[in-house]
Amino acid sequence: MIDLHMHSTASDGTDTPKEIITKCRKLGLKLSAITDHDTMDSQPEAISTAKELKVRYLAGVEFSVRHTGELHILGYGMDTENKELIALMDDLRGSRVERVHEIIRVVQEHGMKIDFEDVERCAKGNTLGRPHVALALIEKGYASDLQDAFTRYLNEEGSCYVQRRKLNPQQAIEMILKTGGIPVLAHPKFVRTDDIEMLTAELKRIGLGGIEAYYPAHSNADVERYLGIAKRHGLLVTEGSDYHGAMRSYAAIACEKRTGPYLDESIKILTEKYAI
Known part of the structure; x- marks a missing residue:
């Protein structure tokens, strides 16, 4: 089991980074990543806990970027001490x-x-x-x-919602690449577009490295669709729960359990190249 999409108290989750990594250890996850929204404040605690508990771990983030509707870019394996990233x-x-x-x-x-x-x-x-x-x-x-x-x-439909500042896709992807990481398109089913493959190809041209094909809200047909797009464009695929603790009790750590040879190959590459 793996889970490469989790949120802690550093953004909008209810578990601390240490609590999340400890749960990952108890569940026997082979690879995990905390991907808080637009912040890497969770990473020092997550990394130290992962090292202490001998959990394979990817430093992560989830950038909310400007697009019609929702578009999120996950970043894995970035240098958390990079001065430009910190700024x-x-x-x-x-x-x-x-x-x-x-x-x-x-x-x-x-x-x-x-x-x-x-x-x-x-x-x-x-x-x-x-x-x-x-x-x-x-x-x-x-x-x-x-x-x-x-x-x-x-929420966006709530009476008191306020939009947050967002990077554009190129800014997010370039920062992830510049700091040694790999950018991945999060939960593509939620992206508002008439042609997800064309959008993916455009993002690939500016450095996108993967697609989160395995996600709880994706049907089996969705998974096959995103796997096909990934294969045609030479992208890795990832898997994540979008865990938020008590915020989303229906999304438990590692609740997304589907797998396949292309995912296994992708995770092997991510582990060898980016994992701590």
Whole structure:
């Protein structure tokens, strides 16, 4: 089993990096990766825990990039100490805090009395994000649980949603490549496009290295489709659960268990070239 798509408290998950890697060890995963949104704050703890527990691990990130609808680029094996990458992550972290301030303003406009200090307290020192706004809303009695808070207020369809700053696809892919990693198209089923193969080919031309073919929301037919695209364009394929802890109780670590020879070959390459 492997899982190359998980989120921690560094972005919008509810488990710490150490808790996630410890669970991966208990499950006997052969390869794992925490891929928090637009931040690598989880990586030092994840890497040290993986080394301590002897878990094969890929340093990861999930960039949200500008596109019609949703387009995410996963990055694996990047140099977490690269100065240019650190500067970018610091910039994105600052924009995340600005976004939280804006969400709070909108929440207050809707008559709900929470402030920045409430959200900061709920974050407990972790990188600020929507989950901490959700916790503040729960604490104040405006939502029953995390799912309720996101559905009613904080998701794209919610009444208090605020768009975050995003890189464009080329910026994300170039940064991943520049820092020694491999860029992978996340959950292609969610990408709004009339021609996913044409879009994949365009991304391949600027450096895309793989497709997340194996994903819980992908049907068997979807998996075969994305495998075919990967093979035709010389891309690796990956597998991930999109684990968020209590945020998405239906997506457990390594819940995506389908496999195949092309995935096995891809994982072997990723492990040999990028794993810690």
